[in-house]
Amino acid sequence: METPLKLSGYGKNEWITAIIISMLLAAASILFDLWYLIIPIFLALAFVINFFRDPDRRIPSQRGIAVAPSDGRITSIHDIESYEPFDNQPATCIRIFMSVFNVHVNRSPCHGRIASITHTPGKHTNTLNPNCCEVNERNLILMKHPTKGHPVAAVRQVAGLLARTICCAVEENAVIQRGQRIGMIKLGSTTELYIPKSLLEKVTVEEGQSVKGGLTVLAQVKAQDNNQPSTPTAAAESHDTSTPETEPAE
Known part of the structure; x- marks a missing residue:
């Protein structure tokens, strides 16, 4: 369940600039009797507004689940025999591709403490390429x-061909809730969710499935004593008001 449209603070500079430029171009079109330009100008503005939308969502409150870190389509579900961030223990990776039409705000899959944030510079190749997550610019939140x-x-934010800016809105040692906003990747990209095999009970999605960040349950995991909010309403209020709507450091 989502609330009415609102815009993300992570893209505040972009959408405010787009609104101002659109208004100026529309005024110039009217002034110089170029009415036919009005429609494409506002279509372009609508695209920008749509991209930076950030709806509040009612986060699932049941125990023992991990939710999607972003909107998009599942492109890969695979196991990793030895995953270094998990002390070289086995893990399962669920990869989500975000098109330019998806909500691009990223959310925490579960309750936990941010142990580390590792940014790795890299290329900006097409994120539909299976190797993109290893060569593109990326940011790993453990x-x-x-x-x-x-x-x-662990959530890995991966930049793409058009996506050149990864916003990370959390800091190390912060304790965050399931569904809390943790950042954004601008203009089409990929996110990956890694879950330790020792905690994973069942993956509840399949490749090709569309998901919504903070709403779609990706996996059932062994329940942890996380002091999660006990009701969906409390969860939504806790998660959607805990992240300031300001432009984060990039």
């Missing part, structure tokens, strides 16, 4: 249990 200290999940 999450651990707040008290027990073991890895619970």
Whole structure:
């Protein structure tokens, strides 16, 4: 369930600039009797507004689940025998491709503490390329249990051919809730969710399926004592008001 349209603070500079430029171009079109330009101008503005939309969402509150870190389509579900961020333990990776028409705000898949944030410079190849996640610019957010200290999940933000800006809105050692906004990738990109095999009970999605960040349950996991909000309403209020609507450092 989503609330009415609102715009993301992560793209505030872009959508404010787009609105101002569109208004100026529309005024010039009217002034010089170029009415036929009005429609393409506002179609371009509508595209920008649509891209930077950031609806509030009612986050699922049941225990033992991991939700999608972004909107998009599942392009790969695969196992990794030894995943270094999880102390070289086995993991499962669920990869999500975001087109330019998806909501591009990223959300936390579960409750946890941000153990580390690792940004790796790289190329900007097409994110439909299976190797893009290893060669493109990327940002890895590793999450651990707040008290027990073991890895619970990792989210990797991957820049694409058009996406040249990765916004990360969380800091190391912060404790975040399931569904909380953690950043954004601008103009088409990929996110990956990594779950330790020791915690994974069942993947609940399949390749080709469309998902929504913070709403779609990607996997059932062993329940942790995370002090999650007990009701869907509390979850939505907690997660959607905890991230300031300001432009993050890039």
